[in-house]
Each structure stands twice: as structure tokens, then as C-alpha cells.
Amino acid sequence: MKLKLPNPGLDSRILSHAELKRLETEEAxxxxxxxxxxxxxxxxxxxxxxxxxxxxxxxxxxxxGGGAFMIPFLILLVLEGIPLLHLEFAIGQRLRKGSLGVWRSINPHMLGVGLASMCVSLLISLYYNTILAWVMWYFFNSFQEPLPWSQCPMNGNRTGPASECGRSSPVDYFWYRQTLNTTAAIEETGGVQWWMVMCLVSAWAVLYICCIRGIETTGKAVYVTSTLPYLVLTIFLIRGLTLKGSVEGLKFLFTPNELANPITWLDAGAQVFYSFSLAFGGLISFSSYNSVYNNCEQDAVIISIINAFTSVYAASVIYTIIGFRAMERFDDCMSGNIVMLLNAFDLPEGNITEGNYDQTLQILNSTHPNSIQSLHLKSCDLNALLSEGVEGTGLAFIVFTEAITKMPLSPLWSVLFFIMLFCLGLSSMFGNIEGVLVPLQDLQVFPKSWPKEVITGVTCLLCCAVALIFVQGSGNYWLALFDTFAGSVPLLIIAFCEMIGVVYIYGIDRFNEDLRFMVGHKPNLFWQITWRVVSPLIMLLIFIFYFATIVNKDIFYKAWDPSSDSFPTLEMKLYPAWIYVIIFILAGIPSLMVPGAAIFTAIQRRRGQDGDDSSARLKSVQHTHTHTYK
Structure with missing residues (x-):
């Protein structure tokens, strides 16, 4: 027994295979x-x-645990990522519309899926381009020797380093004070930072130039933005492998040190989902510009393989550098302890080395325990230094920048690194902004007489104005808030609705015939099972686990607070109560657009039917009245 929900009028809303064939032949x-x-x-x-x-x-x-994460990641990539990617490619190519038009054509009640995708793409575009502004700021500051984050600036009276920098580190100080000028809490705005405003405007200007004529211009830009990162990653890998500690970094990355647990599978599923940029609407729009006979199945598999390879490849590159940084810190720690021991016990230079340090320390501790205790030696553990897990902006703007300062020709490596980050971010923004512009045009928000260049310019200008919230002193906290909630629950709901919409509303049999028409063969058993059952079930489980973990705990953020007792460690602060309103706007409103639009459409249709019935009854009465008095 096949389950298919009623969907009247579908044939009148979509082009038939014959019409598609004619359009393709006539290039109409x-x-x-x-x-x-x-x-x-x-x-x-x-x-x-x-x-x-x-x-x-x-x-x-x-x-x-490295290898313990790779296994669930690859399994879920096959069962969750590739099927949904193929589905988005295929439905966009078949219906030849953007995300809003696709779901409205499948069923008017699914209009909310397209609206939610547009809303999420808009919210993510706002903060994602701010990251590009940060990257530009670091890029502009990379053309100097020494790098500005390699040493502390002098204090006001030029008698020593700035107090805040001396208590933390040069890379922390440059990031939190000289770049962000961050406040101690999200409630303190701190004013707009003019240097970051300039970078933000520049980032939106670059995006506008690349997207000014849609795929006509982005199609040219991707020759650079999508290929240059691989070249830079390869250069960094070659350089990284020559550095001391790189092998230790790779061993630490790929050696399993824990058994896979449910949280590992949850994180793997979420990473697969987000790494493919699914449910944003951009992929549907991109595929709609293809020939109707394009092999979208092959495209989905190839891009999935490239994506997985890039993730593993980038991780290898990053951990050669992190291994080098950890080894540098380990050597500095050991050198400091050795110097203290040599001075305290008046030993000849070279008497204590890294090779005999543990043995010598054990002997001295057994004979002079009080003296050893008074030295307050640091604990030097390479594994502990390697296990300092850092993600996001902390990895890019603190860990990696610190490692670069210890490399010869550090400005060159800094320029290359931030060029790579800018290209990665810009090419992702092409899809994000496409997921906003196409639905706006479908909704006819702008007058039809406006050319594409003006529509793109107005959209970018408005987004840039709203994004000024991220270049305040508290902007880093706002960006983390958007990143956590704007692209979490809404994307899971959208993707789940996409799968259900195609399989059970559009109809899997019709979809199979569409693919036979486009690709030349019916989807095999793997696609049938994943589309019908496995992928929706995985997304549902991820949503349930994610919701359970968020609801049952207080929500904190990490703050840079020089007045804190734990400084320079970031202080965990509880969000103020009013922030839950913002969270609802970021996660709740896009999610509620799906059922909200369906209810609104149903009410509108009901009113339309009532109006038609009333009109018909009125005509009947008028006809009877006229007939009676003839």
C-alpha cells in the first residue's frame, strides 16, 4: 500500500514532460x-x-576522538546528506523555479517551506558576511612585519605593555580589544566600531559586485573563490608537515580515544546536515538553471564526495598547524622549567634536557621536595595542549594566528590564510544571497520594472544596515547567538518538510518518473529507502535530541571580561531573560512559517470558496426572480 496525500490541481501547476522537452529544444x-x-x-x-x-x-x-567521529560522519553522510542533496537538485531542475516557487507549485499550502528557507538564508547572510568583514580586517593588517598580534602594544605612558594584553596574550588582545573592542556583556552595546563598519561595507560591496547580475557574474567569480582555497590548503599542508609537532597533531586527530556515544552521532548528523548547506533554498535555485536533462544524481554524489574529502583534508591541514603550536608551547614550558631548576640548584647548563627532565625532576623532588614545591613548576603535557578544543572564530582568529606568528615569513602565511577564508566565505554567500533574492523576486516585493542590479543592490544595502548590530562592542555575542539559533531548528524542520513534501505530497511515483525523464533511469533501491524512511527518520531523531538538550539546560555565552576573576579565560554568563524573545524570532518565527502559511492559505481558500458559493447562490436567486416576473 502506497501512501500519497491528496493534492488536487498539481498537473495544472507544473510543466508536463512534453512542455519541458519543448522548452529545452526551443531554448525558451x-x-x-x-x-x-x-x-x-x-x-x-x-x-x-x-x-x-x-x-x-x-x-x-x-x-x-578522531576516528570515532569519522565513522558516524561518513555513515550519516550517505544516509542523510546525499539523499537530501539529490532531492533538492532534482526538484529544482524538474520544476525550474526557486525554493519559493518549487514548494508553492507542489502545493500552495507548502508556501511556508519556501518562506522559511528565505528567512533562514537572510538571517545567516546577515552574520556570515560580518565574519568576512573580520577576515578583511585581519587581511589588511597582515601586510606588516612583525604582525600586529605577535606582540603587546605599549601602554599609554610607554612604560610597558598594555595591562589587558599583559594579563592575556597578544593574539587575544588583538582579537578582543583591537578588532572587536568587545564589551563585558551582551547588554552593553559598546557603540559601533568605525574600522569594522568600513570592513563590513567593503564585504557587502564585494558580494554585490560578484552577484550584480546573478549567475552571470557569480559563475565567473567561482573560478577563483571555489578553487583557490584548495591551492592554499595544499600549500599549508606542505608547509605544516615540515614543522615540528605536525605528526603529533595528525596522530592526535585521527587516533580514536573514546567509544562512539549518542552525542557523537548527534553531532555527526548535524555536521553532515549543515556542511551541505541543505534547506537554504540556494541549491534548489542553482539547479533550476540547469538543462532538464542534466544528470543531477551524478552531481549529488560528486559534490558529496568533494565535500567529505574537503572536511577531512582541511582537518589534516589545521591539525598540522595546531600540532606545531602545541609543540612550541610545550617546548617553551619545558625550557622555562629547566631554567628554573638549573638556577635553583646551581647546575651547569645542559645538565637537564627534555630527554632526562622527568627523571631528573623525580630525583630532585625526592631529595629536595620543599625546594621543588617553592618553584611552582608548570605542568608540561603535550596531549593536554593538543586537546585544547577550539572551534569557530577562536580557531581562525586566535589559535591559527598565534601559530602563524611562530612561522618564518609570517606575514606571507597570514595573507594566504585569510585569502583562503575570504574565498570560502564569499562562495558560500553566493548561495545564501541567492536564497534571498530569488524568493523576493517570486513574491514580487520589488516592482517588475526594477532591473536585477537594483534589486540586488537594495537587498545588500538593507542587509548591511541591519548587520551593523554585529560591529558594536557586543557584536561578537550577537553573532554567536544568531549562529546558534538561526541555522538550527528551522533548517531541520525545513529539510524534513522538503522530504515529506516530495515523497508524500508531490508523490514518489511521479518523482521517480521525473527522474527517469531527466536522468534516463529510475532511482535505485537506495534512493527509494532513504527518501521514504531513513532520511526523514534521522532528521526527526536529530531534532528530538537537539530540542531535548536545549530545553533542559540554561543557555550561556562566553564573555571577554577583564574584571572577571577567571580572566583571561572566557567567563560563562547566563543570557538575560529578554534574549529569549530574540531566540524566538531567530528560531521560532522561521519554523512557524511552515504551519502558519499552510493555515493562512487554507483560510484564504475557504473564504474564496465561500465567496464563490455566495456568488452562485445570488445568481440563482436573481435568475429565479427574473423568471418569476417574466
Whole structure:
């Protein structure tokens, strides 16, 4: 028995295979097309492969025991990521519309799925481009020797280093004070930082130039933005492998040190989901510009393999550098302890080395325990230094920048690193902004007479104005809030509805015939099982576990507070009560758009039917009245 929900009028809302064939033959239609297949593939790779591949995947690998995380990641990539990617490619290519048009065509009650995708893409675009502004700031500051984050600046009276920097570190001080000028709490705005405003405007200007004519311009830009990161990663890998400690970093990354637990599977599922940029609407729009006979099944598999490879490859590169940084810190720690021991016991230089340090310390501790205790020697543990898990901005702007300062020709490596981050972020923004612009045009928010250049410009200008919230002193906290909630629950709900919508409302049999028409063969058993059961079930489980973990605990954020007793460690602070209103706006409103739009459509249709019935009854009465008095 096959389950298919009623969907009257579907045939009148979509083009038939014959009409698609005629459009393809006559090259008709008003939608633009890709110049070639390479542009399309590079654009999709650039959208899917983003900053998360560089700074989140390595952290998850390390925190879950390397190999113990790889296994569930690859399993869920096959069972969750690839099926949904194939579905989005196929439905966009078949219906030849953006995300809003696709779901409205399948069923008017699914309009909310497209609206929710647009809303999430908009929210994520706001803060994602702010990260590019930060990257630009570091890039501009990389053209000097020494790098400005390699040493503390002098205090006001030039008698020593700035107090805050002396209590923390040069890289921390440059990030939190000279870049963000961060406040001690999210309630303190701190005013707008003019240097970051300039970078933010520049980032939106670059995005506008690249997207000014849609895929006509982004299709050219991706030749650079989607390929350059791989070149830079390769250069960093070659350089990283020559550094002391790189092998230890790779061993630590890929050696399993814990058994897989439910949290590991939950994080792996979420990482697969987000790393493919699914449910944003951008992939549906990109595939709609393809030939109707494009092999979307092959595209989904190829891009999935590239995405998985990039994640593992980037993690390897990152941990060669983290291994080098940990080894440098370990050597500094050991050198400091050795110097203290040599001076305290008046031993000749070279008497204590790293090789005999533990043995010598044990002997001295047994003979002079009080003297050893009074020295307050540091604990030097390489594994502890390697296990300092850092993700996100902390990895890019603190850990990696510190490692770069210890490398010869550090400005060169800094320039390369931030060029790579900018390209990764910019190519992802192409898909995010596409997920906003196409639905806005479908909704006819702007007058039809406005050219695409003006619509894109107005959208970018408004987004830039709203994004000023992220360049305040508290902007870093706001960005973390958006990152945590805007792209979490809503995306899971959207993706689940997409799968249900295609399989049970559009109809899996119709979808299979569409794929036979487009690709040349019916989807095999793997696709049937994952689309119908496995992928929706996985997404449902991830949603339940995620919701359970969030609801049952207080929500904290990490604050840079020089007045804190734990400084320079980031202080965990509880969000103020009013922040839950913001969280509802970020996560609740996009999620509620799905049922809300369905209810609104049903009410509108009901009123329309009532109006038609009343009109029919009125005509009947008028007809009877006229007939009676003839």
C-alpha cells in the first residue's frame, strides 16, 4: 500500500514532460542558464564547502576522538546528506523555479517551506558576511612585519605593555580589544566600531559586485573563490608537515580515544546536515538553471564526495598547524622549567634536557621536595595542549594566528590564510544571497520594472544596515547567538518538510518518473529507502535530541571580561531573560512559517470558496426572480 496525500490541481501547476522537452529544444523560457557545467559544479561546491569545513569539522573530530567521529560522519553522510542533496537538485531542475516557487507549485499550502528557507538564508547572510568583514580586517593588517598580534602594544605612558594584553596574550588582545573592542556583556552595546563598519561595507560591496547580475557574474567569480582555497590548503599542508609537532597533531586527530556515544552521532548528523548547506533554498535555485536533462544524481554524489574529502583534508591541514603550536608551547614550558631548576640548584647548563627532565625532576623532588614545591613548576603535557578544543572564530582568529606568528615569513602565511577564508566565505554567500533574492523576486516585493542590479543592490544595502548590530562592542555575542539559533531548528524542520513534501505530497511515483525523464533511469533501491524512511527518520531523531538538550539546560555565552576573576579565560554568563524573545524570532518565527502559511492559505481558500458559493447562490436567486416576473 502506497501512501500519497491528496493534492488536487498539481498537473495544472507544473510543466508536463512534453512542455519541458519543448522548452529545452526551443531554448525558451525566461530563466538564465549556466554557461557550462563547470560553473554550476564550482558554484555548488563553493556553497556547500564553507568556513564550517575549516573550523568546525576539525574541532568535532578532535573532541569526539578522531576516528570515532569519522565513522558516524561518513555513515550519516550517505544516509542523510546525499539523499537530501539529490532531492533538492532534482526538484529544482524538474520544476525550474526557486525554493519559493518549487514548494508553492507542489502545493500552495507548502508556501511556508519556501518562506522559511528565505528567512533562514537572510538571517545567516546577515552574520556570515560580518565574519568576512573580520577576515578583511585581519587581511589588511597582515601586510606588516612583525604582525600586529605577535606582540603587546605599549601602554599609554610607554612604560610597558598594555595591562589587558599583559594579563592575556597578544593574539587575544588583538582579537578582543583591537578588532572587536568587545564589551563585558551582551547588554552593553559598546557603540559601533568605525574600522569594522568600513570592513563590513567593503564585504557587502564585494558580494554585490560578484552577484550584480546573478549567475552571470557569480559563475565567473567561482573560478577563483571555489578553487583557490584548495591551492592554499595544499600549500599549508606542505608547509605544516615540515614543522615540528605536525605528526603529533595528525596522530592526535585521527587516533580514536573514546567509544562512539549518542552525542557523537548527534553531532555527526548535524555536521553532515549543515556542511551541505541543505534547506537554504540556494541549491534548489542553482539547479533550476540547469538543462532538464542534466544528470543531477551524478552531481549529488560528486559534490558529496568533494565535500567529505574537503572536511577531512582541511582537518589534516589545521591539525598540522595546531600540532606545531602545541609543540612550541610545550617546548617553551619545558625550557622555562629547566631554567628554573638549573638556577635553583646551581647546575651547569645542559645538565637537564627534555630527554632526562622527568627523571631528573623525580630525583630532585625526592631529595629536595620543599625546594621543588617553592618553584611552582608548570605542568608540561603535550596531549593536554593538543586537546585544547577550539572551534569557530577562536580557531581562525586566535589559535591559527598565534601559530602563524611562530612561522618564518609570517606575514606571507597570514595573507594566504585569510585569502583562503575570504574565498570560502564569499562562495558560500553566493548561495545564501541567492536564497534571498530569488524568493523576493517570486513574491514580487520589488516592482517588475526594477532591473536585477537594483534589486540586488537594495537587498545588500538593507542587509548591511541591519548587520551593523554585529560591529558594536557586543557584536561578537550577537553573532554567536544568531549562529546558534538561526541555522538550527528551522533548517531541520525545513529539510524534513522538503522530504515529506516530495515523497508524500508531490508523490514518489511521479518523482521517480521525473527522474527517469531527466536522468534516463529510475532511482535505485537506495534512493527509494532513504527518501521514504531513513532520511526523514534521522532528521526527526536529530531534532528530538537537539530540542531535548536545549530545553533542559540554561543557555550561556562566553564573555571577554577583564574584571572577571577567571580572566583571561572566557567567563560563562547566563543570557538575560529578554534574549529569549530574540531566540524566538531567530528560531521560532522561521519554523512557524511552515504551519502558519499552510493555515493562512487554507483560510484564504475557504473564504474564496465561500465567496464563490455566495456568488452562485445570488445568481440563482436573481435568475429565479427574473423568471418569476417574466
Amino acid at each position: 523560457g525566461d530563466r538564465p542558464k549556466w554557461d557550462n557545467k563547470a560553473q554550476y559544479m564550482l558554484t555548488c561546491v563553493g556553497f556547500c564547502v564553507g568556513l564550517g569545513n575549516v573550523w568546525r569539522f576539525p574541532y568535532l573530530c578532535q573532541s569526539h
